[in-house]
Amino acid sequence: LTEAGVEVHLDDILESNVELAVARGAGTADPVDAPAVVVVAVPPTEVAACVALALETWPDATVTDVASVKATLQNKIAALPGNERYVGSHPMAGSERSGPMAAYARLFEGRPWAVTSRAGADAASIARVVEIAELVGAVPLEMDAEAHDRAVAVVSHVPHVLAVLTAARLHGAPQDHLALSGPGLRDVTRIAGSDIALWQEILGANATEVRAVLEQVRGDLDRVIDSIGTDTDRLGDVLQSGQDGTKLIPGKHGEEVAALATVFVSVPDEPGELSRLMAHTGESGVNIEDIRIDHELGRRVGQVEIAVVAAQAARLVEALTARGWSAYS
Numbered sequence: 001l002t003e004a005g006v007e008v009h010l011d012d013i014l015e016s017n018v019e020l021a022v023a024r025g026a027g028t029a030d031p032v033d034a035p036a037v038v039v040v041a042v043p044p045t046e047v048a049a050c051v052a053l054a055l056e057t058w059p060d061a062t063v064t065d066v067a068s069v070k071a072t073l074q075n076k077i078a079a080l081p082g083n084e085r086y087v088g089s090h091p092m093a094g095s096e097r098s099g100p101m102a103a104y105a106r107l108f109e110g111r112p113w114a115v116t117s118r119a120g121a122d123a124a125s126i127a128r129v130v131e132i133a134e135l136v137g138a139v140p141l142e143m144d145a146e147a148h149d150r151a152v153a154v155v156s157h158v159p160h161v162l163a164v165l166t167a168a169r170l171h172g173a174p175q176d177h178l179a180l181s182g183p184g185l186r187d188v189t190r191i192a193g194s195d196i197a198l199w200q201e202i203l204g205a206n207a208t209e210v211r212a213v214l215e216q217v218r219g220d221l222d223r224v225i226d227s228i229g230t231d232t233d234r235l236g237d238v239l240q241s242g243q244d245g246t247k248l249i250p251g252k253h254g255e256e257v258a259a260l261a262t263v264f265v266s267v268p269d270e271p272g273e274l275s276r277l278m279a280h281t282g283e284s285g286v287n288i289e290d291i292r293i294d295h296e297l298g299r300r301v302g303q304v305e306i307a308v309v310a311a312q313a314a315r316l317v318e319a320l321t322a323r324g325w326s327a328y329s
């Protein structure tokens with residue numbers, strides 16, 4: 001927001017978090033007289049009290065929050081004086097990390113941002129919250145709070161539980177078994193590293209919706225257990241359903257996801273090599289959609305995986321090979 005020219009005033013119960021956020025360029029620690037919008041970004045159980053305080057302290061301000069679950073919260077706030085100036089919202093962006101060091105200016109770019117307006121909220125307040133989402137490059141999606149909570153159970157909360165359960169299975173595995181872990185395991189378990197208190201609150205607040213989806217997962221799990229090693233066709237149906245499911249996830253800005261391919265490049269584990277590779281990739285004219293680095297055990301070589309639009313993979317391999325890299329896709 002600061003980058004977009006908005007004057008941002010920061011407050012937190014932890015002064016050190018304000019200092020850190022100010023140092024990172026997020027805004028100022030100076031108090032504010034009459035804010036146009038107050039964004040409450042605190043743990044879910046603290047949100048209602050902070051929203052109430054903001055509505056009371058600044059009688060002309062629009063107040064929004066970013067909590068991950070909306071319906072119960074919205075009902076609580078609907079009883080407060082000034083509630084017509086409150087509009088709930090939820091940016092679908094973030095990570096497994098917490099605190100000011102986990103923030104970065106591009107965090108919301110191209111990400112969906114649910115705006116859970118309701119009958120009774122004033123139009124100017126809704127417009128201001130939509131504008132905030134747009135100013136940080138997000139895509140506002142207006143929906144009611146109940147639909148939002150049903151949606152996030154499927155696209156966020158149950159995936160979180162499944163990541164946790166997958167990671168939890170690793171306990172007790174001998175070190176030489178864990179040594180075989182690859183990027184697939186990391187993809188599936190990254191969010192299991194998230195703040196536990198936050199997720200206790202999120203799952204607790206959306207318990208009914210999450211439980212309903214988990215019951216369906218239990219059925220799926222039984223199908224896998226019954227068919228594995230005994231019924232290839234039935235198992236194939238489950239695998240097919242998962243593969244088809246991945247294609248239902250929209251890309252940034254809601255456009256179709258272009259099929260990606262990975263180009264693998266061996267990179268000596270030495271200063272400057274990675275930036276040389278990036279420069280050569282840039283010269284090839286192929287856009288990097290994603291990148292990760294895997295270190296090969298016991299070797300001073302990193303395996304860099306560059307995700308590119310599938311149709312451009314061969315071009316990138318050719319350009320890198322011509323510049324002396326060992327690359328393949």
Ligand SMILES: NC(=O)C1=CN([C@@H]2O[C@H](COP(=O)(O)OP(=O)(O)OC[C@H]3O[C@@H](n4cnc5c(N)ncnc54)[C@H](O)[C@@H]3O)[C@@H](O)[C@H]2O)C=CC1
Pocket residue numbers: 011012013014017041042043044046047050066067068069090091092093094095096097098099100198202
């Ligand atoms: N972590 C994520 O990826 C996402 C989180 N959210 C929502 O954002 C909210 C905050 O979560 P995070 O940013 O992850 O947590 P965080 O721990 O990074 O930030 C919360 C901040 O609130 C402060 N705080 C706690 N109680 C307070 C109070 N009573 N008054 C003033 N400040 C207070 C804490 O000191 C901390 O700096 C939650 O409601 C969560 O559901 C929404 C989207 C993504």
Ligand SMILES: O=C(O)C(=O)Cc1ccc(O)cc1
Pocket residue numbers: 067068091092093094095096156191
């Ligand atoms: O880390 C990720 O990929 C996330 O999806 C983070 C996240 C956590 C909580 C939310 O309510 C929304 C997004």
